[in-house]
Amino acid sequence: xxxxxxxxxxxxxxxxxxxxxxxxxxxxxxxxxxxxxxxxxxxxxxxxxxxxxxxxxxxxxxxxxxxxxxxxxxxxxxxxxxxxxxxxxxxxxxxxxxxxxxxxxxxxxxxxxxxxxxxxxxxxxxxxxxxxxxxxxxxxxxxxxxxxxxxxxxxxxxxxxxxxxxxxxxxxxxxxxxxxxxxxxxxxxxxxxxxxxxxxxxxxxxxxxxxxxxxxxxxxxxxxxxxxxxxxxxxxxxxxxxxxxxxxxxxxxxxxxxxxxxxxxxxxxxxxxxxxxxxxxxxxxxxxxxxxxxxxxxxxxxxxxxxxxxxxxxxxxxxxxxxxxxxxxxxxxxxxxxxxxxxxxxxxxxxxxxxxxxxxxxxxxxxxxxxxxxxxxxxxxxxxxxxxxxxxxxxxxxxxxxxxxxxxxxxxxxxxxxxxxxxxxxxxxxxxxxxxxxxxxxxxxxxxxxxxxxxxxxxxxxxxxxxxxxxxxxxxxxxxxxxxxxxxxxxxxxxxxxxxxxxxxxxxxxxxxxxxxxxxx
Numbered sequence: 001x002x003x004x005x006x007x008x009x010x011x012x013x014x015x016x017x018x019x020x021x022x023x024x025x026x027x028x029x030x031x032x033x034x035x036x037x038x039x040x041x042x043x044x045x046x047x048x049x050x051x052x053x054x055x056x057x058x059x060x061x062x063x064x065x066x067x068x069x070x071x072x073x074x075x076x077x078x079x080x081x082x083x084x085x086x087x088x089x090x091x092x093x094x095x096x097x098x099x100x101x102x103x104x105x106x107x108x109x110x111x112x113x114x115x116x117x118x119x120x121x122x123x124x125x126x127x128x129x130x131x132x133x134x135x136x137x138x139x140x141x142x143x144x145x146x147x148x149x150x151x152x153x154x155x156x157x158x159x160x161x162x163x164x165x166x167x168x169x170x171x172x173x174x175x176x177x178x179x180x181x182x183x184x185x186x187x188x189x190x191x192x193x194x195x196x197x198x199x200x201x202x203x204x205x206x207x208x209x210x211x212x213x214x215x216x217x218x219x220x221x222x223x224x225x226x227x228x229x230x231x232x233x234x235x236x237x238x239x240x241x242x243x244x245x246x247x248x249x250x251x252x253x254x255x256x257x258x259x260x261x262x263x264x265x266x267x268x269x270x271x272x273x274x275x276x277x278x279x280x281x282x283x284x285x286x287x288x289x290x291x292x293x294x295x296x297x298x299x300x301x302x303x304x305x306x307x308x309x310x311x312x313x314x315x316x317x318x319x320x321x322x323x324x325x326x327x328x329x330x331x332x333x334x335x336x337x338x339x340x341x342x343x344x345x346x347x348x349x350x351x352x353x354x355x356x357x358x359x360x361x362x363x364x365x366x367x368x369x370x371x372x373x374x375x376x377x378x379x380x381x382x383x384x385x386x387x388x389x390x391x392x393x394x395x396x397x398x399x400x401x402x403x404x405x406x407x408x409x410x411x412x413x414x415x416x417x418x419x420x421x422x423x424x425x426x427x428x429x430x431x432x433x434x435x436x437x438x439x440x441x442x443x444x445x446x447x448x449x450x451x452x453x454x455x456x457x458x459x460x461x462x463x464x465x466x467x468x469x470x471x472x473x474x475x476x477x478x479x480x481x482x483x484x485x486x487x488x489x490x491x492x493x494x495x496x497x498x499x500x501x502x503x504x505x506x507x508x509x510x511x512x513x514x515x516x517x518x519x520x521x
Contacts, residue, residue, distance in 0.1 A: 014172075018235055022170050023179075025228050026163040027186045029116060032217040033159045034190025035197065036127045039213045040088075041317045042198045042335045043206040045324055048081035050206070051140070074140055084142065086452040089317050091146050092153040093445030097438045099157025104434020105289060112162040112230040112430065119158025120221030124214040126152045131210020160409070160437050165429035168414035169231045172240030177362070177411045181353020184406035188342035188349075188398075191316065195339050199332045292431040297416050297483060302436050304479035305408045306443030307472045308370075312405045313444035314451050314469065315341055315398075326462055327385050337391055341402065344395035348403020353411055361491060362412050363484040366404045370477040373400035374470050381466035401473070409437055447472075 040047075051074040075081040106115055130148045134140070163186075171179045194213055201208040232239055292298065319341060323334035348369065356365040380393040413436045417429035454460050454468065 014175075014240075016237065018229060018232065018237065019170055021227070022166060022229060023183060025224060026166055027183055027189070029120065029220055029224055029228075030159050030163050030186040031190035031193060032120070032213075032220045033123070033156055034187045035194035036123070036210075036213045036217055037092075037156070038191045038194030038316070039127075039131070039198055039209050042195055042320050042331075042338075043202065043209055044085050044321050045331045046202065046206045048075075048085065050135075051075055051081050074142060082456055083452050086448050088145060088149050089448035090445045091149045093313070093441050093448060095150040095153030096157050097153075097441035097445060099154040100161060100434040100438030100441060101289070102154075102434075103158045104161040104292075104431040104438070106158075107162045107165055107430030107434070108287075108428065112166055113224060113228045115158050116162040116228070117221045117225035119155050119162075120224065121218050123152055123155035123158075124218035124221065126155060127210055127214040127217070131214070132207045135205070135207040157434075157438075161430040161434040164410055164413055164433040165417070166228070166230050167410070168417060168429045169239065175357060176414055177353035177355075177357035177407070178350070179353075180411040180414060181349040181351075181356075181407060184349045184353075184410035185346035187406070188345045188402060191342045192339050195320075195335045199335045202332060202335075287428045287431065289431060289435075292428055292435055295416060295419065295428070295432065297419075298432060298435060300479050300483055301408055301412055301416065302439035304476045305405070305436055305440035307476040307479065308401070308405050308408065308443075309437075309440035310443040310447035311469045311472050311476075312345075312401055314447045314465075315401070317448055318451055319394075322462060323390075327390075329387075333387075337387060337394070340391040340395040341398035344398025344400075345402020345406060347395075348399035348401075349406030349410075352403045352407050356407065356411070359491070361487040362407065362415065363480050363487045364491075366407055366412075367477050367480055367484050369400050369404045370473055370480075373397070373404075373473050376400045377466055377470050377473065381463050404476075409433075409440065413437070443472075 075084065103115070103119070126148055130145065130152070134144070164180075167180060167183060168176075193216075197212050197216075198209040201212060229235055319338045320331065320334040323329050323337055324331055329337070352365050352369055356362045359365065376393075376397045376399070380390075380397045383390045383393045413433045414429065416436070417432035450468065451465055454465050455462065
């Protein structure tokens with residue numbers, strides 16, 4: 001309990017009411033983004049039935065002519081609609097990935113409060129058009145749906161780079177793992193909010209699920225525009241120090257490494273010490289996209305997150321559908337059970353962040369959780385048709401999959417964007433976050449094509465889908481392996497230094513005792 005109480009005292013002594021409001025506003029901003037995404041994943045069964053002909057027999061006659069009565073039926077059966085649902089997911093994720101690279105650059109060059117608010121409000125409008133307006137005016141068109149998903153992906157991409165950059169501006173490195181580990185539960189909380197809202201209104205029609213979540217997202221954008229403060233400098237507070245870690249290896253070795261396992265070099269961006277001091281410049285110059293890609297650690301973590309987000313988002317998009325098709329559970333029941341995956345991810349992110357703060361290294365915690373995710377995935381794939389057992393195994397899988405995903409996308413991205421190589425230039429945060437999450441979304445978009453391909457086109461059962469998830473999880477650990485080796489070596493050097501220092505102190509105490517004894521004698 002002592003380390004926990006010490007961290008709590010550190011948090012309460014360093015942070016103000018502004019930190020609390022920034023934490024809550026950015027938390028719920030991204031939660032509302034995810035609530036709208038979760039809406040689509042949770043109504044797939046309902047919307048696929050809307051897009052296919054109704055069952056008819058001798059007692060339930062078919063309506064003729066079909067051109068009039070069946071014009072909204074885009075597919076012959078629900079199984080034919082499933083691949084199109086996967087393509088919609090992939091369309092969203094591809095446009096989302098492209099948008100992340102762009103939004104990261106925009107966030108470092110413009111007011112992040114305005115970029116975030118505009119993205120939230122416009123995305124809410126697009127979600128409303130897709131889910132509500134098209135159903136109310138009976139507009140059913142595959143090209144139009146794809147266009148809306150492209151627009152929604154681009155607009156929703158404004159969220160993550162901006163909120164992570166804002167959090168990185170307000171919270172320092174010494175507690176970033178725990179704070180951002182807890183804060184990164186925003187995506188899981190958004191999934192829970194979306195699932196609960198959908199389960200409450202789905203019986204009235206799927207369009208009402210989209211109506212509620214889009215209204216909440218739009219309201220959040222308005223609140224952010226008037227209340228969110230992107231940087232502590234705007235209210236006269238100092239920025240957090242990222243080099244204030246006590247007992248770090250960088251204080252003991254010449255080969256310093258920060259928490260990401262990166263050896264600092266000469267900064268890319270430096271102030272001209274000979275230039276006169278002015279107070280008119282409020283934003284430092286942002287680094288270029290290419291410079292951000294070349295920062296140490298960005299490429300390994302981006303590739304690893306591509307593999308891990310594929311698994312994490314496959315659960316996100318397909319878990320309710322899997323529960324309904326595999327066990328025959330009612331769609332609303334499947335929506336409620338799927339919440340436990342997000343609960344496990346919330347707990348995993350908090351515990352993983354706290355442990356990485358204590359170790360002052362991220363990679364050992366992440367790789368350990370990823371290796372434990374392999375048996376967790378296998379165990380969940382063998383879950384019996386029992387809701388309680390399934391929920392427990394689902395939470396365990398969420399702990400070891402969602403926890404590392406939350407760490408990489410939040411705390412580690414913030415570490416990479418504020419490492420010593422670009423010290424004095426916080427305007428790399430949004431760009432680096434966009435690169436990491438954008439690359440992850442590329443991998444996630446591939447997963448939304450592979451899952452229905454394995455299950456429907458190749459006629460393989462769901463076990464093969466989980467074997468694919470296990471392979472991608474292992475590849476995630478392999479991508480981080482070089483950084484893990486470097487961080488373990490750094491920890492070993494630090495431990496050797498501490499042992500040498502303790503031995504030297506013991507020798508000094510022995511000599512002091514001998515001198516005192518000789519004087520007394």
